Amino acid sequence: MGSYILLVTFFSGVSATFAIENIEDDEKFIIGLLGLIVGGSLIFFSIIRITILNVQAMALAEAGIAATRKRWLILIGRYGALPLCLVVSTVGVLSLVTSNFDIEMFIVSIIGTGFVTIVYFGFLFGYLSYKFRALAANLPSTNTEQQGIQNRCREIYRFTMIISICLFIYATACALATEMIIEKKFDIFFYLCLVNGLLFALVVYIIIRDLFLLTSRNEHNFLHKVPIKTPLLELTRIPTTPILPTSAGRSYLRSDSVQLTGIAITNKDQLSIGMAPHAPRPSWLPTNGIGQANVEPNRWSISLENWVRFVHACMATATWSSLAKVKGEEKINMYDINVHFIKPWTIGTGCSIACLMEGNQGPVDLMVSHAWAGSVIESLASIKTITTMYFVPKETRIFFDTMCMYHADDGATGGLSIPEQLEKKPFQTIIHNKPRRGMFIIHTTISEVYERLWCVHDLDEAITAKIDIYGAFDPSSWNAKALKSIVTSFSTKRAECQGESDKAMLTKLVNDRGGFDRLDIIVRDVRQQSIKDLKAVNLFEQLFSVSISSVDTFHKFEV
Numbered sequence: 001m002g003s004y005i006l007l008v009t010f011f012s013g014v015s016a017t018f019a020i021e022n023i024e025d026d027e028k029f030i031i032g033l034l035g036l037i038v039g040g041s042l043i044f045f046s047i048i049r050i051t052i053l054n055v056q057a058m059a060l061a062e063a064g065i066a067a068t069r070k071r072w073l074i075l076i077g078r079y080g081a082l083p084l085c086l087v088v089s090t091v092g093v094l095s096l097v098t099s100n101f102d103i104e105m106f107i108v109s110i111i112g113t114g115f116v117t118i119v120y121f122g123f124l125f126g127y128l129s130y131k132f133r134a135l136a137a138n139l140p141s142t143n144t145e146q147q148g149i150q151n152r153c154r155e156i157y158r159f160t161m162i163i164s165i166c167l168f169i170y171a172t173a174c175a176l177a178t179e180m181i182i183e184k185k186f187d188i189f190f191y192l193c194l195v196n197g198l199l200f201a202l203v204v205y206i207i208i209r210d211l212f213l214l215t216s217r218n219e220h221n222f223l224h225k226v227p228i229k230t231p232l233l234e235l236t237r238i239p240t241t242p243i244l245p246t247s248a249g250r251s252y253l254r255s256d257s258v259q260l261t262g263i264a265i266t267n268k269d270q271l272s273i274g275m276a277p278h279a280p281r282p283s284w285l286p287t288n289g290i291g292q293a294n295v296e297p298n299r300w301s302i303s304l305e306n307w308v309r310f311v312h313a314c315m316a317t318a319t320w321s322s323l324a325k326v327k328g329e330e331k332i333n334m335y336d337i338n339v340h341f342i343k344p345w346t347i348g349t350g351c352s353i354a355c356l357m358e359g360n361q362g363p364v365d366l367m368v369s370h371a372w373a374g375s376v377i378e379s380l381a382s383i384k385t386i387t388t389m390y391f392v393p394k395e396t397r398i399f400f401d402t403m404c405m406y407h408a409d410d411g412a413t414g415g416l417s418i419p420e421q422l423e424k425k426p427f428q429t430i431i432h433n434k435p436r437r438g439m440f441i442i443h444t445t446i447s448e449v450y451e452r453l454w455c456v457h458d459l460d461e462a463i464t465a466k467i468d469i470y471g472a473f474d475p476s477s478w479n480a481k482a483l484k485s486i487v488t489s490f491s492t493k494r495a496e497c498q499g500e501s502d503k504a505m506l507t508k509l510v511n512d513r514g515g516f517d518r519l520d521i522i523v524r525d526v527r528q529q530s531i532k533d534l535k536a537v538n539l540f541e542q543l544f545s546v547s548i549s550s551v552d553t554f555h556k557f558e559v
Contacts (some may be wrong), residue, residue, distance in 0.1 A: 060540050291413065369462075390437075470529075489528045
């Protein structure tokens with residue numbers, strides 16, 4: 001690329017000189033002028049490309065993937081240099097007309113237009129340089145992902161400053177060239193074009209080299225990555241004989257085998273397909289709390305950080321390994337988490353996991369809608385990408401019903417049954433309090449989120465409350481083709497939920513507000529935006545060498 005710019009710039013300088021020296025010879029003049037226009041256009045579009053990449057990098061560094069939804073950035077990505085090209089072309093045509101077709105004055109006008117354009121870009125890159133310097137100084141650096149962005153901003157600050165200085169030098173040379181033409185000092189003009197072209201090409205070569213390094217996935221400079229998926233723990237005792245389920249939901253081996261107690265592993269049809277040992281309760285998880293009944297529904301919240309901590313605690317057990325061996329790690333879902341971890345660890349406390357982990361639950365800042373049949377691994381990646389893609393702080397309080405509601409349903413003091421909790425309308429209450437960071441809908445590859453009627457209800461409430469709606473997904477599990485396949489392959493009308501009374505109530509709510517078809521339109525829009533978000537993820541990773549779905553966003557926890 002650098003060699004290409006060097007040759008094109010040198011070619012432009014020679015063409016300009018050839019055109020000026022052969023004004024009286026029409027054919028030679030036209031050849032030289034065409035060479036100048038072609039070479040200048042190639043340089044112009046190269047600078048435009050660099051400019052667009054830097055503007056996108058600035059927006060992403062400031063606000064994450066959410067910045068790509070800004071209208072001005074969408075227009076830049078869609079139309080690029082077209083508006084500026086039209087302006088420059090219009091000025092060129094007007095210059096030719098107003099110069100009364102005087103060739104010397106026309107060339108002066110072209111160089112003058114180039115001078116104005118170069119000065120404009122000089123100031124623009126000066127502003128970008130200032131912004132990247134400020135971002136490098138002000139961005140938090142509490143984790144490796146943020147440190148990587150901060151370091152990359154310093155690098156971009158350096159070469160945007162070089163570009164700005166280079167363009168102002170080149171603008172000065174254009175002004176001198178114009179004066180040489182007016183005074184007909186063509187011998188000096190030739191050397192000026194030659195020296196200036198070589199100088200500008202050399203500097204642009206350095207810029208392009210730096211840009212190539214920035215936009216290449218260099219594994220040597222790549223951040224240390226911590227995979228989300230944990231290695232499976234080897235179990236010393238695995239049942240090899242049929243499992244006998246009991247009415248209590250527990251299973252035992254036959255008496256002629258090594259005895260091992262645990263909880264039945266079930267498939268999507270709730271049929272027993274294996275057994276997992278009881279998960280040891282984490283020592284850091286309190287055994288009592290204020291009680292679900294004593295917390296207002298709009299404060300049933302858990303921080304993103306503690307959500308991740310809890311899931312990591314589950315993944316560090318032999319119970320998780322048993323589930324992974326029987327079902328496959330990617331197919332462990334929130335039903336499994338509830339049965340094997342949440343209920344056993346909260347029974348008798350009257351508290352949800354959030355209530356136990358959070359001494360003082362605050363108002364919900366972000367609503368998370370998800371399908372219980374969705375992959376836990378992909379949900380974990382999706383939660384982590386909310387912080388990396390959208391720069392949501394890890395302290396942000398979210399409502400995630402699996403962890404923020406009490407599921408033991410055991411009549412414990414301070415607790416509430418599931419029907420009692422639903423009577424408080426937590427989903428509706430939280431959404432209509434307008435959580436400031438909106439609602440994120442988790443999409444996983446093993447379950448359609450809108451097969452769950454409660455998720456359809458979440459969407460309906462979010463539309464009514466007019467809060468921002470985002471699609472959350474694991475970028476390593478989805479590609480554009482997979483996302484496109486779910487844009488239309490769903491119907492909110494077909495969604496189901498447990499309990500005929502709940503289904504009737506939720507269906508009536510949706511129909512009273514206009515029916516399911518209007519929700520389908522919103523879902524399609526959200527998923528179309530997710531496809532664009534995935535492209536933005538790829539650009540983000542390319543510009544900052546950060547792997548969004550694998551970077552360890554949070555501190556390591558005791559599990």
